[in-house]
Amino acid sequence: MKQTIAVICGGRSGEHEVSLTSAQSIVNALDRSRFNVLTIGIDRRGAWWLGPEVIEKLRKGQQPYGRRVYFLPDPTCPGLVEENIAGGQQPIPIDVFFPVLHGPNGEDGTIQGLFETANVPYVGCGVLASACGMDKAIMKALFAQSGLRQLPxxxxxxxxxxxxxxxxxxxxxxxxxxxxxxxxxxxxxxxxxxxxxxxxxxxxxxxxxxxxxxxxxxxxGINVREIEVSVLGNDEVAASVPGEIVPAHEFYDYDAKYAAADSRLLIPAPLAADDVATFQEMAIRAFRAVDGSGLSRVDFLFDKDSGEVYINEINTLPGFTSISMYPKLWEATGIPYEELLSRIVDLGLARHREKQRNATERLPRL
Missing domain, CATH: 3.30.1490.20 (ATP-grasp fold, A domain)
Incomplete structure (x- = not known):
């Protein structure tokens, strides 16, 4: 039987547009032989809308964006309901939620906390990792505790x-x-x-x-090469081949990422074998430092003058656009886009099953 997956995008964030682009790529690529795909768009006010054209309508500002829906944070009756529930409508059952909400109110543990309250499966890092990965100050403190080298x-x-x-x-x-x-x-x-x-x-x-x-x-600031590694897993973690960003601008800013056609991604990055192993090992350590699960992308700074490697940050919900590093690195490592999405969903379901083993009331000692 097919599973129903709800892809959630948009949101009240400065990364609203990037989220829509990532979500469209994911919706297009999810395995239809396995999943019934629903698309939920959150507008800039925070309202939730359901419909096959919600992404395009949000881009164009065409209201109504779809059917107005609400999320129920009730573990006895989780899921979505439509706006008019007076007629006794039943919630729309969802097997797993796939948040593609970059930035605040989506990647920072807030929506993850909503899913946890409802006790529903979802894709990606949990509340703690998402919150720590979003807050660069807390993230850096955890990296320091784990002995990962950082710039001042x-x-x-x-x-x-x-x-x-x-x-x-x-x-x-x-x-x-x-x-x-x-x-x-x-x-x-x-x-x-x-x-x-x-x-x-x-x-x-x-x-x-x-x-x-x-x-x-x-x-x-120092004279660096920008290296990125994709991470995949829960308790058992794998790292992709590293990639290198050659930005069109002085550094890899918003326009260089999403607008400048002459930014280049070198996949795999031209690195010595020892350096590749260093980046992969540090990426896994960073993922574990924030207690990550599912997926993350870890970004590094490689000093051109000294050859030192510095960790820059972890992104717990990396971009999934057609030019995004996260899926491209896994493709170069041997996992195609569609298979990668299925693996990420499976990791979310596995984490949910694992959490169901936790007692929610005090038990007598064994």
Missing amino acids: YLVVLRSRWESARDQVIGDVESRLGYPCFVKPANMGSSVGISKAANRAELVAAFDDAVRYDRKLVVEK
Whole structure:
């Protein structure tokens, strides 16, 4: 019997458009011999809509986007219901949810917590890994605890920037210097990230980043190659061949990722065998540091001058567009796109089964 899978996309995030593109690729590629596929789009207000054309309608702003639905966080009656439930409509049964919600309100543990409350299977990392993977400051603290090498960085709150910007500038200049990167702690797809080569650019970078988050991370900039590794698994974890980003712009910003045709992905990355093993081993350590499950992409900085490897970040819900690194790296490793999606769904179902073994009430000792 086919399983019903609900792909959820859009959302209240600066990565709304990227989410729609990723979701469309996934919807097109899911194995129809195994899955009945439903598409759920969350608009920018946070309303949920169901329908086969919801992605295109969200892109064009064509309301209504579909049939209005609500998610029930009740483990005794989980699933979706349509807006008009006065007539005794039954919930729409879903076997597994596939959130493709990049950024806040989707990749940060919030929707994962909703699924956990309803006790339904879902794809990808759980609440803890998603929250830690989204917050770059917490992520870096966990990486440090695991002994993963990182570049020097500072964490700055928006309130401090607004009340003591001269002191913040002084801290950055004395402890990190130029160039440096300013990033919202809780954002992805390079949204709100800027490179600063001088004080004027640093001020502009902070003013841009604080529009997206109350917490910022400032990192030292060096001359690097950008290397990425895809990770797949639950308790048993595998790492793909590494790939290299050659950005069209000075660094791999939003436009270089999604708009610039001359950004290049080198798959596999031109690396020595020992370096490949180093990147793969560090990627698995990073995945375990946040207690990841299902999938993640781990990004590294490879110092062109010293040859040192630094971990940059983990992305617990990486992009799945036609040009995204995560599926391309697995394809180069031997897992085609459609098979990869099925494996990711199976990992979500397996994690759910494992969690059902946990007692929910106090039991007598054995």
